[in-house]
Amino acid sequence: MTCQECELALGLDQNVDEHLAVCASCRELAEELRANAMAFESFADDPLPTVRYRVMAQIRSRSSARRVMRWGWALAAAAMLVVMFAVSRGTREQTRTPVQISHVEVPLQNRERKGADTADIASKQRAPRPKRIHNGPTHVVSVKMLTPDPDVVIYWQIESEDGEK
C-alpha cells in the first residue's frame, strides 16, 4: 500500500492504524472514505422517476403496427398454401395425361394443306379428357391459425386425393 499524500510505502506487516495516527493527511482521507461509504448507501433511498409508461406506450404502438403486418403475413401464408396445393394438383394431372403433340412437316408444294393439319391437331388437343375415377383415400389437411384475438380462429381445409398433399 502506498500513502498517496506523503508517498510513504507501507509494508504488509505495517499497521495502517499506526500510520494514520501520525499522518494527518491520510487520516483526513480515511475519514472522507468512510463518510463517502455511508453516503453511497443512502443513495439507495433516493426517489427516481419512472419511464415505464413511456416505454410501454412505445411498445404498444409498435405492437399494433406489427399486428397489422402479422395479419398480412398470415393471409400471405394461407394464399401460398392454396397456391402450392393447386400447383401440385395441376402438375399431377399433367403427369398422368401427357398431351401428345406431333410435329408435322409440310412439304412446300402442299402448303395449302398445312392449315387443315394444324386444325386437326388442335381439335385433338381440345378433345375432352375422360373423367378420372379415384379409388384411393382422400387426404384432408386442416390448417388452424390462432390469432391475437381469442374469438377469431381461421380454419382452412385442404383436400387432396391419393394421399398426396
Next chain:
Amino acid sequence: MVTEELTLTILSAEKASDAFETVMAAHERMVMGTAYRLLGRMEDAQDATQEVFLRLFKNLGRIDGDPKPWLYRVTVNVCNDHYRRRTPVAEPDERQADPAPGAQRVLEMDERKRLLMEGIQTLAERERTAVVLREFQGLSTRQVAEILGVEEVTVRSQISVARVKLAKYVRDRK
C-alpha cells in the same frame, strides 16, 4: 379419410407486452439508478433507461433466466455511448431531497451526495462504471468483473483508485 391438423399459433401481442411490463417494473429502479449515477443527469438517465428497456423487449426471447446481468451490461454500454456523445460540459443535477428543517447532518449528507455525483463525472470511464456498480448498486467485485468483462483484480484496482479520487474531490470542495 386421413385427417391431419396443423396449428399455427400467433403469439398474442397483448400478453407479451403485459409480461414485459412486469419484468420492467421489477428492474426499472435498478436500471434508472445505474444510469443516473453514470450520467449524472436525470433527463439523460431517463433516455438511457428507455433505450435499455426497448432493447430488452427486442431481445426478450434470447435471454435465459435472470435478466439482471444482461440489463447491467446493456445499461453500462448505453450510458457510456450517451456520455461520449453528449456535450463536453456535464453539469450534474443539483436536485436534493428535502432535508428536515435544521437537520445539519442531513444537509451535510446531501452536500456530500451532490459532491459525489459531481466527482463521479470526473472519473475515467472504467473507474466510473466500476464504482457505480460496486458502491451504488452494491454488486460484488466478481459480478462487476463479469459485467465489464475484466479480471476481478482489475476491478479492485479501479474501485480503489476511484474511491481515493472521490474522497479527494469531496475534501477539496467542502
